[in-house]
Amino acid sequence: MRHMNAWSLSLAALAHKPLSTVLNLILVTMGIGMMTFIFSVSTQLERRATEDAAGIDLVVGAKGSPFQLIMSSVFHIDIPTGNIPLEAADSLRANPLVAQVIPLALGDSYQGFRIVGTDAGYPAHFHAALARGALFDAPMQAVFGAQAARETGIAVGASFAGSHGLTQGGESHGHAPYRVVGILRPTGTVLDRLVLTPVASVWRVHETDPDEAHDPAADRHRELTALLVKYRSPLAAVSLPRWVNSQPQLQSAQPALESARLFKLVGVGADVLRAIAAAVLVIAALSMFVALYNALEERQADLAILRALGAAPGKVLRLLLVQGCLLALGGALFGWLAGHGAVAVAARWMAEDQDFAIKGWTLLPQEALLPLLALAIGCIAAAIPAWRAYRIDIARTLAR
Amino acid sequence: MLEISRLGHAYAGRHVLSVESFSLAPGRHALLLGPSGSGKSTLLNLVAGILTAQSGSIVVDGTDIAQLSPRAADAWRARNVGLLPQQLALVPSLPVFENIVLPAYAAGGTPDLPRVRELIGALGLTDLARSKPQDLSQGQRQRVAMARALYTRPRLLLADEPTANLDDDNCARLVALLLAQAAAAGASLLVASHDVRVVQALTGAKVLRLPAPGGYA
Numbered sequence: 183m184r185h186m187n188a189w190s191l192s193l194a195a196l197a198h199k200p201l202s203t204v205l206n207l208i209l210v211t212m213g214i215g216m217m218t219f220i221f222s223v224s225t226q227l228e229r230r231a232t233e234d235a236a237g238i239d240l241v242v243g244a245k246g247s248p249f250q251l252i253m254s255s256v257f258h259i260d261i262p263t264g265n266i267p268l269e270a271a272d273s274l275r276a277n278p279l280v281a282q283v284i285p286l287a288l289g290d291s292y293q294g295f296r297i298v299g300t301d302a303g304y305p306a307h308f309h310a311a312l313a314r315g316a317l318f319d320a321p322m323q324a325v326f327g328a329q330a331a332r333e334t335g336i337a338v339g340a341s342f343a344g345s346h347g348l349t350q351g352g353e354s355h356g357h358a359p360y361r362v363v364g365i366l367r368p369t370g371t372v373l374d375r376l377v378l379t380p381v382a383s384v385w386r387v388h389e390t391d392p393d394e395a396h397d398p399a400a401d402r403h404r405e406l407t408a409l410l411v412k413y414r415s416p417l418a419a420v421s422l423p424r425w426v427n428s429q430p431q432l433q434s435a436q437p438a439l440e441s442a443r444l445f446k447l448v449g450v451g452a453d454v455l456r457a458i459a460a461a462v463l464v465i466a467a468l469s470m471f472v473a474l475y476n477a478l479e480e481r482q483a484d485l486a487i488l489r490a491l492g493a494a495p496g497k498v499l500r501l502l503l504v505q506g507c508l509l510a511l512g513g514a515l516f517g518w519l520a521g522h523g524a525v526a527v528a529a530r531w532m533a534e535d536q537d538f539a540i541k542g543w544t545l546l547p548q549e550a551l552l553p554l555l556a557l558a559i560g561c562i563a564a565a566i567p568a569w570r571a572y573r574i575d576i577a578r579t580l581a582r
Numbered sequence: 583m584l585e586i587s588r589l590g591h592a593y594a595g596r597h598v599l600s601v602e603s604f605s606l607a608p609g610r611h612a613l614l615l616g617p618s619g620s621g622k623s624t625l626l627n628l629v630a631g632i633l634t635a636q637s638g639s640i641v642v643d644g645t646d647i648a649q650l651s652p653r654a655a656d657a658w659r660a661r662n663v664g665l666l667p668q669q670l671a672l673v674p675s676l677p678v679f680e681n682i683v684l685p686a687y688a689a690g691g692t693p694d695l696p697r698v699r700e701l702i703g704a705l706g707l708t709d710l711a712r713s714k715p716q717d718l719s720q721g722q723r724q725r726v727a728m729a730r731a732l733y734t735r736p737r738l739l740l741a742d743e744p745t746a747n748l749d750d751d752n753c754a755r756l757v758a759l760l761l762a763q764a765a766a767a768g769a770s771l772l773v774a775s776h777d778v779r780v781v782q783a784l785t786g787a788k789v790l791r792l793p794a795p796g797g798y799a
Contacts, residue, residue: 186680186687191673198675487671490632491688491730492660494653577627580667581742 188497192505195477202473203509209466210513210559211520214552216459218521221548223528224452226540228445231257234372235437237307239419242270242426243408248435249443255286255408256437258296258372261348262288265405266431274409274426279418284410287384290344290355295330297344297360297377299384299406305366307410308373314338315364321382324360328368329375338362344387358387381406463559470509470563474502478567485571486579499572506564507557514556518549583608583737583770584629589638589648591624599624601638604790611764611771613784616792622774623668625792626740629772630663631655643737660689664731664769666741670723672715672730678702679711682729689734701729704766705759721752725759732763739769745777757783 196203235256243251246263253260274283284307287299298304302317305325315338318325326336336342341359346352360379368374385404413419426434478485485498526542584606591599599621606612614622627633628647629640634655635648642662650658659665672681682701686693702708705725715723724744731739741760745753757780764771771787773780 185693186683191676191687194673194675194680483669483671484673487665487667487673488684488688489656490630490659490665490667490671491685492656493688494656497688497690576632577623580669580671581623 188501188504189508191501192508195481195505196508199473199477202477206466206470206473206509207513207516209462209469210510210556211516213459213463213466214514214517214556215520215524216455216462216517217555218518218549218552219524219528220452220455220459222522222525222544222546223540224448225546225548226544227448230371230540231441231444233370235441237412238410238437239413240411240422240426241408241435241437242266242274242411242432243435244431245433248433249440251408251433251435252437252440253444254288255410256372258298258376262407263433265407266409268404268406270429270432271406271409274411277418277422277425279414279422280411281414282412284412285381285406286408286410287381287405288348288407289384290346290387291348291350291352292330292342292344292360292377293334294350295327295334295375295377296348297324297379297384299379299381301381304410305373305378308369308371310366310369310373313365313367315362318363318378318380321380321386322358322360323363323379323383325364325366325378326362327366327374327376327378330377331365336362336365338365355387358383463555466510466513467559467563470506470560471566474506474564474567478502478570482574482579486574486576489574489576490580495572495574498574499568502568502571503561503564506568507560510556510560510563511553514552518552583643584612584772585639585641586629587639589625589628589635589640591621591628591633591636593624598795599628599792601625601790601792606770606772606788609768609770611761611773611784611787613781613787613789614772614774614792615776615781615789617776617794619795620792621795622776622792623742625790626742626772626774629738630665630740631659657689660685661734662737664734664736664739664767666727666731666739666744668742668744668746670727672723672726674715677712677714678707678718678726681715681726682733684730685733694733697733697735698729701732704763705729720747721756724748724752724756728756728759728763732767732769735767736769739764739767739771741771741773741775743775743777744773745775745780750779753777753779754783 238256241251241255243255243262244264244266250260251263254262271283271285274280282303284303285300288296290297305317313328340362342362343354343356343359345354360383366373413422423434426432488498489495522542525540529540529542532540586601586604589599589601614625616622624633628635631647631650634652638648640647645658647655647658673684679698682698683693702711705728707722707725707729710718710722715726718726744760745756748756760771773784775781
């Protein structure tokens with residue numbers, strides 16, 4: 183340290199009191215780490231859910247909980263509420279207020295990834311592009327989402343059998359194997375963890391005899407799980423849900439409304455954690471204040487000699503502020519790393535559950551505020567000690 | 583180089599110091615004598631510009647310290663005064679080398695590293711340059727404080743009871759070092775002490791005797 187400045191002097195002072203320095207670093211690290219974690223997870227979940235539900239105005243499914251309907255057919259988390267008749271899709275398509283109806287037929291999965299019977303409108307809705315192969319154009323052809331393909335290690339041309347149910351371990355439908363015809367590029371949406379196939383495949387798998395001749399009359403008794411509806415006109419929002427709900431077997435749910443309900447639920451938990459993190463930061467600030475204040479008592483003589491050697495009062499004030507900020511910034515850096523590390527661990531753990539996918543090292547612009555928060559904490563903790571250092575009575579201190 | 587006239591100073595209205603007239607020629611040393619509470623430290627602080635005189639003048643090389651603003655006094659002190667305070671006030675978190683170069687930080691200059699090495703050599707601190715103050719003896723600490731005071735090649739070297747905690751051997755060595763270093767730096771020594779050993783050692787120094795509190799100058 184041949185060239186001294188406020189930073190190197192503060193570092194030396196902090197290194198001189200390792201126990202107190204480490205304790206304060208830990209407190210700031212915990213507070214900022216919790217802040218980072220909560221902020222990153224909740225923002226990513228919200229962003230992800232918004233993207234998954236974007237552009238879908240209404241979901242039509244079997245009667246039951248509208249929340250469950252959205253969870254099962256938009257986010258592919260929950261189990262479906264039941265099935266609806268195929269005719270419902272036709273009558274909705276015939277409605278002039280409706281721009282598009284995307285059918286969804288759920289029920290099976292492959293290695294934990296849901297097999298979704300649908301049409302080409304579903305990948306098109308997510309602007310999905312093919313990484314390899316082609317889109318399905320016949321029953322029993324399947325297109326894998328990017329994550330589903332990566333994690334199952336499946337390739338175009340391979341065959342696989344779906345298993346009954348939406349989780350792993352269901353009865354295998356060995357009699358009706360699928361053939362992989364395409365793999366999609368990552369879209370950053372729920373599509374990445376789905377296996378898409380024509381609706382007819384799902385029906386065929388569940389027919390008792392897959393080799394039975396296809397009878398068009400049977401289609402009328404075939405069912406779907408849900409319909410994703412896009413409005414042609416905003417007017418549809420007024421009349422369409424009411425019409426759907428008046429049908430004996432149907433109910434409608436609005437993704438925007440149900441997502442908001444989800445975030446309200448998750449938000450309470452996040453708010454509690456955020457409050458705890460804020461409390462930890464207040465404790466950290468208090469602890470730093472006590473440490474700096476006590477250190478000031480011991481350092482009266484060094485600060486007085488600095489003044490006696492010609493340092494202006496502002497220089498001594500700055501020295502104390504820098505020391506507070508150094509502690510807080512150090513804690514913020516560690517906390518930020520720890521927070522993202524925790525998100526990465528949580529992401530891995532959540533990925534196993536096939537829920538929302540989040541990433542540990544997704545950086546959000548608002549995180550740039552963390553160093554500012556740390557600086558504020560450091561300055562507040564150091565303010566009173568710094569002011570006392572500014573006002574130090576050199577003559578009296580050096581004579582003591 | 584030092585002219586004091588009609589200097590008066592009081593703490594909280596209590597008269598502690600008055601010096602009618604005192605002058606010191608360049609290269610000469612001065613000895614402030616007087617019992618505890620007679621205002622020796624106060625006078626050193628006034629000459630250093632740490633305290634501002636309430637009346638009278640202290641002129642050092644043409645500058646009246648008593649007329650300087652606090653900020654100007656800080657800057658003037660950084661350039662012209664070396665301080666050896668009674669409480670040595672070494673910074674415990676910094677090694678000897680950094681303690682000596684501290685005035686460069688305080689005054690905002692570039693560190694003069696050859697000067698630090700020169701002082702470390704002259705004061706026998708070569709093997710201790712990386713040691714922390716708490717690992718040194720009182721005599722060694724005193725020498726570090728002296729090196730710090732001499733770093734800027736001050737015109738005035740002010741020492742407040744420099745021998746208070748030293749045995750006879752160390753006391754003699756310190757006074758010899760003070761005289762040698764002051765001569766090498768071309769500085770005038772102003773030593774406040776009531777130590778007989780210092781009085782005996784600083785023969786030839788001009789004496790300013792301060793009366794006991796409550797007495798009359």
